[in-house]
Amino acid sequence: MRDPNPQPVLLKDYAPPPYLIDRVELDVDVREPWATVHARLAVRRNPGSKDTGRTLVLDGEHIELLSVAIDGRALAASEYKVDAQNLRLESVPDAFTLETRVRFDPWKNTRLEGFYATKDGLFTQCEAQGFRCITYFVDRPDVMAKYLVTLHADKERFPRLLANGNLVASGDEEGARHWARWEDPFPKPCYLYAMVAAKLDLLEGSFTTRSGKNALLQVYVEPGKVDQAGFTLHALKKAMQWDESVFGLELDLDRFMIVAVGDFNMGAMENKGLNIFNTKYVLARPDTATDMDYYLIDRVVAHEYFHNWTGNRVTCRDWFQLSLKEGLTVFRDQEYGADEYSRAVARIQDVRKLREVQFAEDAGPMAHPVRPDTYVEINNFYTPTVYDKGAEVVRMIHTIIGKAAFRRGMDLYFERHDGQAVTCDDFVRAMEDAAKVDLTQFRRWYSQSGTPVVACRGEYDATAQKYTLTVKQSCPPTAGQPEKLPFHIPMAVGLVAADGADMALRLEGEPRAQGTNRVLDVREAEQRFVFVDVPSMPVPSLLRGFSAPVVLRSDWSDADLTHLMAYDSDAFNRWEAGDVLATRIILAGVKAIQAGNVPEIPAAYIDAIGRVLVNAARDPAFAAECLALPAESFLAEQMDVADPDAIHVMRKRVIRILATRYRTRFEGAFRHFSVPGAYSPDAGAAGRRALRNAALAYLMELDDSTARALTFLEYRRAENMTDTMAALQCLANSSGAERERALGMFFEKWKDEALVVDKWFRVQATSELAGAIDRVQALLKHPAFTLANPNRARSLLFAFARANPVHFHAADGSGYRFVAEQVVALDALNPQIASGLARSFDRWKKYDAARQGHARAALESIRTRDALSNDVREVVDRALA
Ligand code: TRP
Numbered sequence: 001m002r003d004p005n006p007q008p009v010l011l012k013d014y015a016p017p018p019y020l021i022d023r024v025e026l027d028v029d030v031r032e033p034w035a036t037v038h039a040r041l042a043v044r045r046n047p048g049s050k051d052t053g054r055t056l057v058l059d060g061e062h063i064e065l066l067s068v069a070i071d072g073r074a075l076a077a078s079e080y081k082v083d084a085q086n087l088r089l090e091s092v093p094d095a096f097t098l099e100t101r102v103r104f105d106p107w108k109n110t111r112l113e114g115f116y117a118t119k120d121g122l123f124t125q126c127e128a129q130g131f132r133c134i135t136y137f138v139d140r141p142d143v144m145a146k147y148l149v150t151l152h153a154d155k156e157r158f159p160r161l162l163a164n165g166n167l168v169a170s171g172d173e174e175g176a177r178h179w180a181r182w183e184d185p186f187p188k189p190c191y192l193y194a195m196v197a198a199k200l201d202l203l204e205g206s207f208t209t210r211s212g213k214n215a216l217l218q219v220y221v222e223p224g225k226v227d228q229a230g231f232t233l234h235a236l237k238k239a240m241q242w243d244e245s246v247f248g249l250e251l252d253l254d255r256f257m258i259v260a261v262g263d264f265n266m267g268a269m270e271n272k273g274l275n276i277f278n279t280k281y282v283l284a285r286p287d288t289a290t291d292m293d294y295y296l297i298d299r300v301v302a303h304e305y306f307h308n309w310t311g312n313r314v315t316c317r318d319w320f321q322l323s324l325k326e327g328l329t330v331f332r333d334q335e336y337g338a339d340e341y342s343r344a345v346a347r348i349q350d351v352r353k354l355r356e357v358q359f360a361e362d363a364g365p366m367a368h369p370v371r372p373d374t375y376v377e378i379n380n381f382y383t384p385t386v387y388d389k390g391a392e393v394v395r396m397i398h399t400i401i402g403k404a405a406f407r408r409g410m411d412l413y414f415e416r417h418d419g420q421a422v423t424c425d426d427f428v429r430a431m432e433d434a435a436k437v438d439l440t441q442f443r444r445w446y447s448q449s450g451t452p453v454v455a456c457r458g459e460y461d462a463t464a465q466k467y468t469l470t471v472k473q474s475c476p477p478t479a480g481q482p483e484k485l486p487f488h489i490p491m492a493v494g495l496v497a498a499d500g501a502d503m504a505l506r507l508e509g510e511p512r513a514q515g516t517n518r519v520l521d522v523r524e525a526e527q528r529f530v531f532v533d534v535p536s537m538p539v540p541s542l543l544r545g546f547s548a549p550v551v552l553r554s555d556w557s558d559a560d561l562t563h564l565m566a567y568d569s570d571a572f573n574r575w576e577a578g579d580v581l582a583t584r585i586i587l588a589g590v591k592a593i594q595a596g597n598v599p600e601i602p603a604a605y606i607d608a609i610g611r612v613l614v615n616a617a618r619d620p621a622f623a624a625e626c627l628a629l630p631a632e633s634f635l636a637e638q639m640d641v642a643d644p645d646a647i648h649v650m651r652k653r654v655i656r657i658l659a660t661r662y663r664t665r666f667e668g669a670f671r672h673f674s675v676p677g678a679y680s681p682d683a684g685a686a687g688r689r690a691l692r693n694a695a696l697a698y699l700m701e702l703d704d705s706t707a708r709a710l711t712f713l714e715y716r717r718a719e720n721m722t723d724t725m726a727a728l729q730c731l732a733n734s735s736g737a738e739r740e741r742a743l744g745m746f747f748e749k750w751k752d753e754a755l756v757v758d759k760w761f762r763v764q765a766t767s768e769l770a771g772a773i774d775r776v777q778a779l780l781k782h783p784a785f786t787l788a789n790p791n792r793a794r795s796l797l798f799a800f801a802r803a804n805p806v807h808f809h810a811a812d813g814s815g816y817r818f819v820a821e822q823v824v825a826l827d828a829l830n831p832q833i834a835s836g837l838a839r840s841f842d843r844w845k846k847y848d849a850a851r852q853g854h855a856r857a858a859l860e861s862i863r864t865r866d867a868l869s870n871d872v873r874e875v876v877d878r879a880l881a
């Protein structure tokens with residue numbers, strides 16, 4: 001048993017490890033039901049440690065110790081202590097070889113952490129602390145070693161034997177078995193360890209790096225699925241090319257492998273030279289994967305590949321520094337996406353997600369800084385804050401110092417820290433030194449949690465031709481942080497004239513105007529910026545490109561917003577103006593509904609959407625974003641007491657009014673933006689499909705027989721999964737007879753394609769039709785459903801709890817009770833996935849007293865279970881605190 005009352009780990013307690021391990025030799029023998037691991041570790045005292053004790057404490061969990069030896073001498077049981085978490089050796093020499101033999105059963109490992117079996121073979125997941133489930137080790141990222149690994153297994157069942165680095169030898173052995181030996185030339189933390197023993201098909205390619213090295217690229221997938229691996233190989237090559245040209249970073253290995261596995265806790269893992277991926281981010285064929293799937297594969301492949309430098313060559317000193325690698329690598333994959341697709345659309349999608357998910361996290365019980373200072377279970381801190389807000393923090397540095405200085409900063413970072421395990425502060429210092437700027441105040445972005453609020457007020461003085469922008473910042477209190485100091489906020493701004501043109505920007509005291517788009521350094525709680533030579537009253541365009549992760553408040557009129565929608569030279573802010581206006585209208589409508597009044601929708605907004613449709617051909621993908629109303633979850637966050645029913649009703653009312661008003665234009669767009677020829681997931685074609693399918697969704701909101709017939713016809717004629725799913729989703733939300741027919745046809749056709757079956761569950765779990773919870777409960781019993789597969793659990797349970805707010809927040813508490821039961825059921829199998837689901841309750845205090853009562857009872861019902869994992873316990877304790 002693990003400690004039932006684990007102590008939090010604190011950043012301020014960090015101390016270097018008393019012992020280092022320089023070299024690891026593993027011999028892994030797979031014989032069902034056991035995996036037996038023989039480890040030889042070269043251990044020595046750490047000269048950098050102040051600890052003078054002679055005790056070596058190794059981590060080990062879920063493994064059975066068979067023997068221990070020091071320098072070849074087997075230890076008697078009295079010479080060591082072993083419990084459920086550690087192996088302790090007293091009075092060890094200054095330098096020695098430690099040998100251990102352990103065994104465990106990978107077929108019983110439902111946690112999918114460590115070494116675990118799936119239908120095609122055995123796979124590892126070691127980040128953050130899974131290596132200790134494979135062998136006894138000092139499992140922390142500042143212990144870096146070189147690895148030599150030999151794998152043995154049955155040749156017929158496990159024809160592929162893979163580990164990090166290069167294959168150095170292999171052969172057959174008795175009993176129809178074989179072996180393979182791999183050597184990784186680079187020292188690495190153990191969380192980057194990986195091995196695979198499985199039956200897999202292989203797609204190969206090659207890439208010549210810019211210094212002329214020829215690298216072998218391999219994508220391993222489940223037997224029979226090589227026809228779905230091509231895009232991943234293509235994406236890998238594009239990512240390699242991009243990292244060379246943008247950051248001058250080359251692959252440092254002779255071989256780079258990607259292995260896809262259907263049972264996987266997260267998206268993918270950057271193990272050195274042997275990335276292991278969730279099949280969701282590898283497998284794609286036009287008829288099985290949507291445009292969004294292709295796009296995400298591209299981004300995730302790039303993300304994991306980019307980790308080879310930002311994460312692997314330079315790694316994290318401790319897990320509080322997680323954003324050092326994740327924030328930076330997300331920033332890099334965002335930039336890759338922006339370069340490969342549409343920069344504006346990529347930014348809109350990233351910001352939408354940040355505001356829907358990370359801002360909510362910052363406002364809830366799990367709020368933590370980008371560099372947390374405490375955790376109970378590190379797996380709970382792979383969060384939107386660490387990843388996505390972390391990327392925004394890197395992006396702000398990029399905005400403040402500029403592209404060229406940022407590149408110099410990256411070069412300096414690698415020059416200083418290659419091969420080291422470092423901190424977020426080391427990264428910031430490299431940027432400071434390369435750009436010769438002072439980021440002292442900026443560092444608060446790493447230590448203070450919460451989303452800052454920036455309130456702007458503009459005043460125009462026609463006589464003096466001056467425009468004064470007053471900027472006030474504040475940050476709401478968050479757990480453990482009642483008060484905050486002002487942030488250094490880069491605020492990109494422009495002033496838009498009545499004719500739509502950008503004005504030249506000259507601040508008081510400057511000799512001349514400096515462009516039409518500039519970054520203001522906001523550093524004070526309140527600060528004024530005076531623009532001179534302003535010939536007429538402007539509309540301010542603030543926070544262009546979303547230059548900082550803040551909530552912006554400004555006193556724009558509806559007319560100011562429609563002006564920005566039409567003219568802002570910053571595409572992000574053109575979209576943003578529409579989003580702000582739509583939010584305003586829906587929230588006002590919610591109030592009206594609550595008061596028993598009929599909500600109104602300003603004509604100016606309806607006209608502005610009409611113009612979006614008229615101009616859609618200029619950039620269909622962008623138009624599709626402008627047509628997508630703010631999400632219900634986002635709207636709920638904007639209210640003091642969220643009213644999920646009124647939000648749902650009002651949001652749909654806006655859609656229906658627009659659909660009625662522009663029926664002909666939507667029908668026209670649906671016909672006009674069809675994409676002839678062979679399917680391609682490129683930005684242009686995907687953008688046309690996005691617009692066309694947005695039009696279809698509007699039309700279906702009319703829910704009349706014409707719209708249903710059109711959608712059903714579309715469902716039947718669609719030749720790619722993007723169009724198929726768009727139509728199916730519409731039908732799943734309609735009560736017509738077409739619904740059951742389409743869902744039935746879909747399952748019959750795709751029942752053997754796991755990722756497509758996930759889509760089938762998801763589309764039903766997110767249906768807004770009455771009775772959702774009963775249908776979800778029935779689907780739990782469907783033969784294709786299993787809690788043991790994370791993708792499947794996500795497709796039904798997470799989809800319901802996160803993407804079906806009107807039913808999850810059902811007034812009678814049925815949604816909460818159901819999800820709480822499933823958290824408990826999942827926890828017995830896979831704590832990481834269970835705690836992810838438990839986080840659906842994060843925002844329970846946003847709702848009315850009756851809902852709060854139901855949510856509290858649901859949370860209590862989880863907490864009173866014994867044998868709860870640390871993962872779920874931490875989330876539930878914080879929610880109830
Ligand atoms: N480091 C991985 C990434 O972001 C994510 C990761 C962390 C992960 N822990 C995991 C993936 C556990 C799978 C399972 O790229």
Ligand code: ZN
Binds near residue numbers: 326
């Ligand atoms: Zn990552």
